Amino acid sequence: MHQHTRTDPYSDRYAARAAGMVASEIRALFAVxxxxxxxxxxxxxxxxxxxxxxxVGDMLGDLTQRRGAEALxxxxxxxxxxxxxxxxxxxxxxxxxxxxxxVIVTVGSQQALDLLTRIFVDPGDVVLAEAxxxxxxxxxxxxxxxxVVQVALDEHGLDPAALRExxxxxxxxxxxxxxxxxxxxxxxxxGVTLTASRRAEILAVCASYGVLVIxxxxxxxxxxxGEPMRALRADDPDNVIYLGSFSKTFAPGFRIGWALAxxxxxxxxxxxxxxxxxxxxxxxxxxxxxxxxxxPWMEQIKSFREMYRxxxxxxxxxxxxxxxxxxxxxxxxGGFFVWLTLPEGLDSKAMAPRAIANRVAYVPGTGFYxxxxxxxxxxxxxxxxxxxxxxxxxxxxxxxxEREIELRDTFGTSSAPERPGVHTPGPDTx
Amino acid sequence: MHQHTRTDPYSDRYAARAAGMVASEIRALFAVxxxxxxxxxxxxxxxxxxxxxxxVGDMLGDLTQRRGAEALxxxxxxxxxxxxxxxxxxxxxxxxxxxxxxVIVTVGSQQALDLLTRIFVDPGDVVLAEAxxxxxxxxxxxxxxxxVVQVALDEHGLDPAALRExxxxxxxxxxxxxxxxxxxxxxxxxGVTLTASRRAEILAVCASYGVLVIxxxxxxxxxxxGEPMRALRADDPDNVIYLGSFSKTFAPGFRIGWALAxxxxxxxxxxxxxxxxxxxxxxxxxxxxxxxxxxPWMEQIKSFREMYRxxxxxxxxxxxxxxxxxxxxxxxxGGFFVWLTLPEGLDSKAMAPRAIANRVAYVPGTGFYxxxxxxxxxxxxxxxxxxxxxxxxxxxxxxxxEREIELRDTFGTSSAPERPGVHTPGPDTx
Numbered sequence: 001m002h003q004h005t006r007t008d009p010y011s012d013r014y015a016a017r018a019a020g021m022v023a024s025e026i027r028a029l030f031a032v033x034x035x036x037x038x039x040x041x042x043x044x045x046x047x048x049x050x051x052x053x054x055x056v057g058d059m060l061g062d063l064t065q066r067r068g069a070e071a072l073x074x075x076x077x078x079x080x081x082x083x084x085x086x087x088x089x090x091x092x093x094x095x096x097x098x099x100x101x102x103v104i105v106t107v108g109s110q111q112a113l114d115l116l117t118r119i120f121v122d123p124g125d126v127v128l129a130e131a132x133x134x135x136x137x138x139x140x141x142x143x144x145x146x147x148v149v150q151v152a153l154d155e156h157g158l159d160p161a162a163l164r165e166x167x168x169x170x171x172x173x174x175x176x177x178x179x180x181x182x183x184x185x186x187x188x189x190x191g192v193t194l195t196a197s198r199r200a201e202i203l204a205v206c207a208s209y210g211v212l213v214i215x216x217x218x219x220x221x222x223x224x225x226g227e228p229m230r231a232l233r234a235d236d237p238d239n240v241i242y243l244g245s246f247s248k249t250f251a252p253g254f255r256i257g258w259a260l261a262x263x264x265x266x267x268x269x270x271x272x273x274x275x276x277x278x279x280x281x282x283x284x285x286x287x288x289x290x291x292x293x294x295x296p297w298m299e300q301i302k303s304f305r306e307m308y309r310x311x312x313x314x315x316x317x318x319x320x321x322x323x324x325x326x327x328x329x330x331x332x333x334g335g336f337f338v339w340l341t342l343p344e345g346l347d348s349k350a351m352a353p354r355a356i357a358n359r360v361a362y363v364p365g366t367g368f369y370x371x372x373x374x375x376x377x378x379x380x381x382x383x384x385x386x387x388x389x390x391x392x393x394x395x396x397x398x399x400x401x402e403r404e405i406e407l408r409d410t411f412g413t414s415s416a417p418e419r420p421g422v423h424t425p426g427p428d429t430x
Numbered sequence: 431m432h433q434h435t436r437t438d439p440y441s442d443r444y445a446a447r448a449a450g451m452v453a454s455e456i457r458a459l460f461a462v463x464x465x466x467x468x469x470x471x472x473x474x475x476x477x478x479x480x481x482x483x484x485x486v487g488d489m490l491g492d493l494t495q496r497r498g499a500e501a502l503x504x505x506x507x508x509x510x511x512x513x514x515x516x517x518x519x520x521x522x523x524x525x526x527x528x529x530x531x532x533v534i535v536t537v538g539s540q541q542a543l544d545l546l547t548r549i550f551v552d553p554g555d556v557v558l559a560e561a562x563x564x565x566x567x568x569x570x571x572x573x574x575x576x577x578v579v580q581v582a583l584d585e586h587g588l589d590p591a592a593l594r595e596x597x598x599x600x601x602x603x604x605x606x607x608x609x610x611x612x613x614x615x616x617x618x619x620x621g622v623t624l625t626a627s628r629r630a631e632i633l634a635v636c637a638s639y640g641v642l643v644i645x646x647x648x649x650x651x652x653x654x655x656g657e658p659m660r661a662l663r664a665d666d667p668d669n670v671i672y673l674g675s676f677s678k679t680f681a682p683g684f685r686i687g688w689a690l691a692x693x694x695x696x697x698x699x700x701x702x703x704x705x706x707x708x709x710x711x712x713x714x715x716x717x718x719x720x721x722x723x724x725x726p727w728m729e730q731i732k733s734f735r736e737m738y739r740x741x742x743x744x745x746x747x748x749x750x751x752x753x754x755x756x757x758x759x760x761x762x763x764g765g766f767f768v769w770l771t772l773p774e775g776l777d778s779k780a781m782a783p784r785a786i787a788n789r790v791a792y793v794p795g796t797g798f799y800x801x802x803x804x805x806x807x808x809x810x811x812x813x814x815x816x817x818x819x820x821x822x823x824x825x826x827x828x829x830x831x832e833r834e835i836e837l838r839d840t841f842g843t844s845s846a847p848e849r850p851g852v853h854t855p856g857p858d859t860x
Contacts, residue, residue, distance in 0.1 A: 072683035212440075281684055
């Protein structure tokens, strides 16, 4: 079969870092998955329709009329001081004591990741991440030509013994390790949470090897039981850089995230941000600040939590009721995602087109590994579809998996070749 | 004198590109310049208070109430398709025929610059720019460790003969030139405009040397006489990447800029943008789209033009009335800036603190050169202060210059050591 490739006339002019930039294979899948007849368990979009849009609209109109001359003007590169103060109040709920002066407001926490990688990572430097880890972070690390080494996690989160072993090996090999990137709470994609005792161990291991920790915590306030977990940053201000976001607790449409970093690092981040975007949207910052100041935002988070817990329950019940033997999955205590493991010999990536044909979409596990692993896994999200759709989606998925098992039993397993490269996330996979 | 330096405990961990990242020396000056008693002729902020804030507020409130579930959600990395179509309408006013599919919406045109440099520039590659050029662009090029070579301009804009000579020398030296960065219309900081005949020459020279052109055009619709100039991109779609922005024609507070690029380059830009920020603010994009669809935006631009022309006239009249002999300046036909040349032996950088003490601020010319040149120049902006303040600011500046001339005549000239490095812009210097 002849494959027609469109030639890029600029191909000999790109920088080395651009050579590996290829669109994720799951991108084409997503275009199809967005058809209304497909139940998408793939996206990571929060359910913003649950916000009181009338009230938010009045708030934004009023804000523009009262303070438009500032809200429509350039902002500072570090971000609005009042918003940074409110951000410190939010982090205090997880035990974090931070100064507004050590906060930088970013275009989602994705930009914080980009800026941190920019200031810390030379090509070939090692970055540690969980196996599996957030697809968008892996894409950023690859963009800066980092060598991503992933460390196993289990139902209690990242494994401290595996981390120590990996660091020891890297030290023996003389490798330069720049930081550990971790999502300790309601992990994306695995849906697991690092236990309190492991938190202490992870911090101790990283400190002893002189490795910075980047703690990405977009879901921390979306726990389904009890109080928020204590953040890693709360117990090691000098060695942990904390990333947060209002995308899941308020709305992603303003793209307000942040980093809390030791003072010298924060100063570098501001210079890098100026070079990257000059300043973030003043209007977005005013909008979130106004929301936090005038609206019952903690009540809204409580209501989001209840809605997502209900959807999580729906998904877990549906999985238990329909999944064939040999399939297993995690039981998230918060956040958006369930991580599902297929019966032996099945391949989530090869199966994806057949799932779409059966009108259900998920993200194949391979997206969450730098090296092409993850074929037996998939990420299922329950954040966006309503409960009836979740039930129907899981039912369809179970049917697809059953057919795959039949195929496997009849013809044996097949595996497609891996295609490494920089996989950038769609917003859908955030 | 002992200089106390605060130690950065993370200094041995940064990437090579971060080593040169230092705060601009003019930054401290700006902090002082923002005091109300100082007339700032330094900033490049548009006068957004002239917008009908009541109407814009109603528009945003209504938008949120009607379409909040989309406006508060994640956007696509390339940007809203309807906004991209409106952007093509705007560019058509300058003769540009572009497809919405070749447009990417960016966080101001600053982000377009960052992404373009990211995909094209390896450390040591040559980037060409005008002498002087936009401080924010120079900062971005330095961030990616480009070697910036600046080419002379005069009152007719960039000099094609000088460009050809520079390219010839670079070719002889075996250097890899990635692109020419140019602001052909109402240039920042020089306030000059490339003539029509030079436009054709510049395009021909770049095409013959295989050098891409990045045309940065934030002020193109803010001309004071006649029709908008024809953009470079209008006459060479394959070799020109066009950058635009709504920061000056509407409001910077939404941070909506864009790039129009050949298809293959646009595809790389989208992947780079996903890795950098996932997606731009959906709300910002909806806001600008709504503004362009429902408001008389061309009338608003006309009114901005009249206001800025009035301020330009005020500044030119005041300069003519007060400046001592030996001082010269450009006469911009649009945009925000006048470029002033001091009498021989004067130093705009050394003079800046004395100007601030005399309650007037400007940007020293050195910020607009990669190599520390520009001491006899300064940028004066007339966009933000009201006419009375412009007159008073120029009067104060003339007094300062006169005193400097006296000092020079009495004691001779003095020059301070240069301090090269990556100078990132404050939003004030945009």
